[in-house]
Amino acid sequence: xxxxRGEGSRRGRRHKASIFAALGDETRxxxxxxxxxxxxxxxxxxxxxxxxxxxxxxxxxxxxxxxGLVRGVRRGRERLFELDPGPLEEARRTVDxxxxxxxxxxxxxxxxxxx
Amino acid sequence: xxxxRGEGSRRGRRHKASIFAALGDETRxxxxxxxxxxxxxxxxxxxxxxxxxxxxxxxxxxxxxxxGLVRGVRRGRERLFELDPGPLEEARRTVDxxxxxxxxxxxxxxxxxxx
DNA sequence: CTAACATGCAACCTTTTGGTTGCACATTGG
DNA sequence: CCAATGTGCAACCAAAAGGTTGCATGTTAG
Numbered sequence: 382x383x384x385x386r387g388e389g390s391r392r393g394r395r396h397k398a399s400i401f402a403a404l405g406d407e408t409r410x411x412x413x414x415x416x417x418x419x420x421x422x423x424x425x426x427x428x429x430x431x432x433x434x435x436x437x438x439x440x441x442x443x444x445x446x447x448x449g450l451v452r453g454v455r456r457g458r459e460r461l462f463e464l465d466p467g468p469l470e471e472a473r474r475t476v477d478x479x480x481x482x483x484x485x486x487x488x489x490x491x492x493x494x495x496x
Numbered sequence: 497x498x499x500x501r502g503e504g505s506r507r508g509r510r511h512k513a514s515i516f517a518a519l520g521d522e523t524r525x526x527x528x529x530x531x532x533x534x535x536x537x538x539x540x541x542x543x544x545x546x547x548x549x550x551x552x553x554x555x556x557x558x559x560x561x562x563x564g565l566v567r568g569v570r571r572g573r574e575r576l577f578e579l580d581p582g583p584l585e586e587a588r589r590t591v592d593x594x595x596x597x598x599x600x601x602x603x604x605x606x607x608x609x610x611x
Numbered sequence: 612c613t614a615a616c617a618t619g620c621a622a623c624c625t626t627t628t629g630g631t632t633g634c635a636c637a638t639t640g641g
Numbered sequence: 642c643c644a645a646t647g648t649g650c651a652a653c654c655a656a657a658a659g660g661t662t663g664c665a666t667g668t669t670a671g
Contacts, residue, residue, distance in 0.1 A: 395522050402520030406659085407513040410590075417594045419601025425617060437660050439618080444658095458617050458668040466595045473591045475525075479532045480584045486534025521629085540647060552630050554648080559628095573638040573647050 397475050400468045403448045408433065409441050413450065413464065421454075421461040512590050515583045518563045523548065524556050528565065528579060536569075536576035 403409060412427060428438045442462060445451040450469070453462045518524060527542060543553045557577060560566040565584070568577045 394525050398520055398522040398525050401516045405513055405517030405520040407510050410509050410513050413594055417597040419605055434661065464598050466598050469591050469595045473588055476584050476588045479528055480581045482532040483579050483581050490534055
């Protein structure tokens, strides 16, 4: 009902794009994969396997945090990060919407040809 | 079988990231949405509704084409673009994998606490 | 207390992105 | 034929991304 015809959900497109943009980096995908294992990890731990510096990883974590893919809580002298799958669901729905719309359009066109 | 333990599918992470990066732009998401309606559209048509120049749109289309999200065929003096949902499926699977791994990890941790 | 550890912050640098303008070239409608 | 239409290509630009180094600050183990 809030979806105006023909606009194809222009509302929030900027936000959805920012989620994909956050996912659109090899290093950040690797960070998310590590965090998806369930353990909360400090910046130092997340940096460990990487060839990048701690500060580079810190910047990537900030990008992930800004779109809500990750949360950081302070524990003593370290900050532990954990995954938040919320935005992932949103990304999945966006991908599904485009894919489904395409399938339905193809089906319509096909039925026109066949009749 | 080809998935080595512990690497979390490092193979192709660069490629997956490039797909998300292609999706991570408001203008490109809008282009994909238009193309998902099923009609093949020329560059001029795709530019029509936008505030950007034709060349800017052309560059965005090139990005989409490089990751296979879009295909362009020549018809006379114009080039018609159409969507290819293949990479969308791949993106969806990547998102699902991270999400699922997180859920399973949480379930494991929870069962440890409850026992 | 104090050395080692985990971060935070800022300045700086290079490469990539996202856009524009200008001009050349191919196609097509009359 | 030839003006209008649709692209392609290259040069150029400003801003954003991705990284690094250096230094300051908070915490904790002994």
